[in-house]
Each structure stands twice: as structure tokens, then as C-alpha cells.
Amino acid sequence: MARAKHSISVPRPSQRDRERDLGAGVVKSARRVFEIIEFFEQLNEPATVSDIVQATGIPQSSTSMLLQTLERMGYLCWNPDDRTYMPSLRLHMLGGWVHDIALPR
DSSP states (O other): OOOOOOOOOOOOOOHHHHHOOOOTTSOHHHHHHHHHHHHHHHHOSOBOHHHHHHHHOOOHHHHHHHHHHHHHTTSEEEETTTTEEEEOHHHHHTTHHHHHHHSOO
């Protein structure tokens, strides 16, 4: 079954995000991984490779490789029926322990 094409509207980055210069010491692939994770946090639904490329501006080949790697590591789930990725529970649970430290009862 073909995926119904719909327009994806992701909130624009804040002015601070657009202007932030992380300098030359930033590993490009690490930055891109977090851009993808933040994209999913804003979108709140599964997305195709082309959706992610369009929203992040990361080249298609790099996006595909990063998504495949994150899926193999268990941080993303792949749905071959509609060719979409979405965050896994493993990704969701990464920082769960921080809440208890930051907001103790």
C-alpha cells in the first residue's frame, strides 16, 4: 500500500538555533544525529528519508546511512510497509533517569 503523501510542517528553528555557531570542534555526523532526533521530537510522527532530508538539509546519502545505523543500533524503528522511521523506546528511555535527579520528590 502506498503511503499517502502529506505536507510535513516542522516548526522552524528558533533564532538562537539558527545563529548558534558550534565551532570547528564539532563532529559533523554527531551533530546530524542530534538534528535527526530533534526533528522527530518536533514532528511527533514517523517520517521517510525524504521528509528528514527536506527538514534538516542533510544530504540524502548521509541521512540514509545515519538512519540505517541508528536503526541497527536500536534507536530507531523501520517500517518497510510505508518506508518510515520513528524513534524506538530505547531512544525514549535514554534520559529517563535524569528526571529523578533534576526533579527529586
